[in-house]
Amino acid sequence: MSIRKVATQFAVSTSLVQKLVNLQRTEGNLQPKQTGKPQFSHLTNAEPEVKALVAEHPDATLAELCELFASKTGNWVSQSAMCRYLQKLGLNRKKKLGTAAKRRQKESEN
Known part of the structure; x- marks a missing residue:
């Protein structure tokens, strides 16, 4: 067929055909x-390095983890990439409230 x-x-153009x-x-x-x-x-492929960093520095922020990763491996990653990778590994990055923050929260409830 031509x-x-x-x-x-x-019902299409000849150029598409x-x-x-x-x-x-x-x-x-x-x-x-x-x-x-x-x-x-x-x-x-950095799962062991990232898990070790989180275990060694449990209170580190994303920016600090990025800096630690860069100093350990020589490769810089963004905070958003680090956050997505931590979520993929199932590592919770929520910080506990400090005692002063807890105190302020209780006072505001009363």
């Missing part, structure tokens, strides 16, 4: 390609 006949039968024919020839299929760039992170 490209023009296929285009009119499916040509592109699909070329894609079938080169790729061997008409599957859509993956969109976006592949994401790279220095945290990909």
